[in-house]
Amino acid sequence: MSMSRLISVNSKRYFSKTSKLHDTHSCKLLIVGGGAGxxxxxxxxxxxxxxHEIIVVEPAEYNYYQPLFTLIGxxxxTISDARKPMGQVLPKNVTxxxxxVREFSPKxxxxxxxxxHTIKYDFMLIATGLQLNYDKIPGLLDALKQKDSGVCSNYSELYVEKTFESLKRFKKGNAIFTLPNTPLKCPGAPQKAAYIADAFFRKNNKRNNARVIYNTSLxxxxxxxxxxxALWKVVEGRDIDVNLRTNLVSIEPGxxxxxxxxxxxxxxTxxxxxxxLNVTPPMCTPNDLRKCRELVNDAGFVDxxxxxxxxxxxxxxFAIGxxxxxxxxxxxAAVASQSTVIAANMTAVMSGNKPEAIYNGYASCPLVTGYDKCILAEFDYNLTPMETFPFNQARELRSMYIMKRDIMPTVYWLMLRGYWGGPATMRKFMRLGFA
Ligand SMILES: Cc1cc2nc3c(=O)[nH]c(=O)nc-3n(C[C@H](O)[C@H](O)[C@H](O)COP(=O)(O)OP(=O)(O)OC[C@H]3O[C@@H](n4cnc5c(N)ncnc54)[C@H](O)[C@@H]3O)c2cc1C
Structure with missing residues (x-):
C-alpha cells in the first residue's frame, strides 16, 4: 500500500489509513467490517x-457498542457513551x-x-453484521424522521435517542414494542425496551394511562x-400484554x-x-454479501x-458474528467466544494445519427488566443454560444490571483490543473447576 500515510488519531494511538487508492491492492489478511467481530x-x-499486511475495509467513522442502545433508549x-472513532479501536499496524466492499469474488x-478498487487477499474474515431494513415497512421511515411522531427504534444510532424523547412525551394510550419476522441481532432487545418503558411510566406516574404491548413474530x-x-412472570407482574406471532406490516404516521x-x-391483519411505537426493523445480511451466492446459504448468511x-x-x-x-x-457475547476460536483456527490454517478449535454456540443476553434489574441469560447452541455465576441467573438481580450498565461497556472496548474472549475461564473459576 504505497500511498498509505500515518494519521495521528490521538496523542496515544496511530493507525494507517489509505489516503489515495490505486486500482489493485494486496494483503495477507482482509477483514471486511470493523464492528465488534x-x-x-x-x-x-x-x-x-x-x-499493512492486514487490511480492514469499513465505511463507518465510528464503532458503536450497540448493547448500550437499550440503556440510551x-x-x-447517551450516544457518546456508546461509540469510539474507528481509528481509535483498530490496531495500529493495520490499514x-x-x-x-461491493463485490466478493472468492474464487x-x-x-x-x-x-x-480491487483488494486481493490470501485469507479473508467476513464481519459485516446485519443490514437494517427500515424501508421494508411502509410509513416507517417517514414516521421515524418526524420529530413528534412517537415512532422510534433502539436499533440504529440515528433513532435510538428518539425512544427516550417518546417516553418523556407520552401522555396516554398504547406503547407498542415490536420484534420482526426476520433473523435479528439480540432477540431479547425488543422486550427489554418494553420493560424499561413500563418502569419509566411507573416512575413518572404515567402507568395508569399506558397500555404496554409487546408484539413479537416469534x-x-x-x-x-x-x-x-422467568420472563412470563415478569410480564404478568408488570401487566404487559404479549402477543406472539404478531408482525408489524405498515404504519400510517399521520x-x-x-x-x-x-x-x-x-x-x-x-x-x-x-x-x-418502538420498532425493531426487519434485518438481513448486507445486499452486497448476499448476492455472492458462492459464499452464502439460502438465507443469505456466510455459510x-x-x-x-x-x-x-x-x-x-472465515466469518464472525x-x-x-x-x-x-x-x-x-457470541462474537467474543467466536473470536478466540477464529483467531486460533485462522492461525492454524495459515500455517498449513487443520482448524481444530471449536465454538459451542455460546451467547448471552442481559435481559434488563427495569432501571435496576436484569436477568442474565447465557446459553449454548442447544439452548442449554451456561451460567457464569454460581447462583440462579434467571432471577431479576440488581448486580446483573450494574454489570450490564457499568462493567460490560469496558469489557467491550477491551474485547476490541483483543483482551476478552468470553467468560469460559471465569465460569470455570466461579464454579471451582466443575462444569
Ligand atoms: C439495540 C441492540 C441491543 C443489543 N444488545 C446486546 C446485548 O445486550 N448483548 C450482546 O451481546 N449483544 C447485543 N446486541 C447485538 C450486538 O451488538 C451484535 O450482535 C454485534 O455487534 C455483532 O457484531 P458484528 O461484528 O457481527 O456486527 P457489527 O458490530 O454490527 O459490525 C458490522 C460492521 O460491518 C460494516 N459493514 C457492513 N457492510 C459492509 C461492507 N459491505 N463492507 C465493509 N464493511 C461493512 C458495518 O459498517 C459495521 O461496522 C445488541 C444490538 C442492538 C442493535
Missing amino acids: GCTVAAKLANNFKK GGTK WVQDA ENCVSTGCG PVIFGVKKYAD KNVATFENLEKPGE HAVNYEM VNKDTMQSTKFDNV DCASSPNSKTC
Missing part, C-alpha cells in the same frame, strides 16, 4: 503480521480502508470496493425455557395507526392506535462450519 479478530491477529446513557481471492417470549419461564399481521393466519467458523466452500475464508450462518443467538 472485525476489530476483535484484527486485534488478536495483528501481532502475527507485519505493518431508557435515558440512562483501514474507509470504504465498503479469485479478491473483493472490489465502492470506490472501484412463537415464544424467549428461546431458552428457563429464562422464558393517523398514529400500526397494522399487524397474524402469522398463524396468513392474510389476517388488524390495525392498532399507538401513542408510542460456515458451525464449529470452526470456516467457510464450507473456501478454506481461506451476525453475518455467519452458525445458528447461535446473534450477540456481542
Whole structure:
C-alpha cells in the first residue's frame, strides 16, 4: 500500500489509513467490517503480521457498542457513551480502508470496493453484521424522521435517542414494542425496551394511562425455557400484554395507526392506535454479501462450519458474528467466544494445519427488566443454560444490571483490543473447576 500515510488519531494511538487508492491492492489478511467481530479478530491477529499486511475495509467513522442502545433508549446513557472513532479501536499496524466492499469474488481471492478498487487477499474474515431494513415497512421511515411522531427504534444510532424523547412525551394510550419476522441481532432487545418503558411510566406516574404491548413474530417470549419461564412472570407482574406471532406490516404516521399481521393466519391483519411505537426493523445480511451466492446459504448468511467458523466452500475464508450462518443467538457475547476460536483456527490454517478449535454456540443476553434489574441469560447452541455465576441467573438481580450498565461497556472496548474472549475461564473459576 504505497500511498498509505500515518494519521495521528490521538496523542496515544496511530493507525494507517489509505489516503489515495490505486486500482489493485494486496494483503495477507482482509477483514471486511470493523464492528465488534472485525476489530476483535484484527486485534488478536495483528501481532502475527507485519505493518499493512492486514487490511480492514469499513465505511463507518465510528464503532458503536450497540448493547448500550437499550440503556440510551431508557435515558440512562447517551450516544457518546456508546461509540469510539474507528481509528481509535483498530490496531495500529493495520490499514483501514474507509470504504465498503461491493463485490466478493472468492474464487479469485479478491473483493472490489465502492470506490472501484480491487483488494486481493490470501485469507479473508467476513464481519459485516446485519443490514437494517427500515424501508421494508411502509410509513416507517417517514414516521421515524418526524420529530413528534412517537415512532422510534433502539436499533440504529440515528433513532435510538428518539425512544427516550417518546417516553418523556407520552401522555396516554398504547406503547407498542415490536420484534420482526426476520433473523435479528439480540432477540431479547425488543422486550427489554418494553420493560424499561413500563418502569419509566411507573416512575413518572404515567402507568395508569399506558397500555404496554409487546408484539413479537416469534412463537415464544424467549428461546431458552428457563429464562422464558422467568420472563412470563415478569410480564404478568408488570401487566404487559404479549402477543406472539404478531408482525408489524405498515404504519400510517399521520393517523398514529400500526397494522399487524397474524402469522398463524396468513392474510389476517388488524390495525392498532399507538401513542408510542418502538420498532425493531426487519434485518438481513448486507445486499452486497448476499448476492455472492458462492459464499452464502439460502438465507443469505456466510455459510460456515458451525464449529470452526470456516467457510464450507473456501478454506481461506472465515466469518464472525451476525453475518455467519452458525445458528447461535446473534450477540456481542457470541462474537467474543467466536473470536478466540477464529483467531486460533485462522492461525492454524495459515500455517498449513487443520482448524481444530471449536465454538459451542455460546451467547448471552442481559435481559434488563427495569432501571435496576436484569436477568442474565447465557446459553449454548442447544439452548442449554451456561451460567457464569454460581447462583440462579434467571432471577431479576440488581448486580446483573450494574454489570450490564457499568462493567460490560469496558469489557467491550477491551474485547476490541483483543483482551476478552468470553467468560469460559471465569465460569470455570466461579464454579471451582466443575462444569
Ligand atoms: C439495540 C441492540 C441491543 C443489543 N444488545 C446486546 C446485548 O445486550 N448483548 C450482546 O451481546 N449483544 C447485543 N446486541 C447485538 C450486538 O451488538 C451484535 O450482535 C454485534 O455487534 C455483532 O457484531 P458484528 O461484528 O457481527 O456486527 P457489527 O458490530 O454490527 O459490525 C458490522 C460492521 O460491518 C460494516 N459493514 C457492513 N457492510 C459492509 C461492507 N459491505 N463492507 C465493509 N464493511 C461493512 C458495518 O459498517 C459495521 O461496522 C445488541 C444490538 C442492538 C442493535
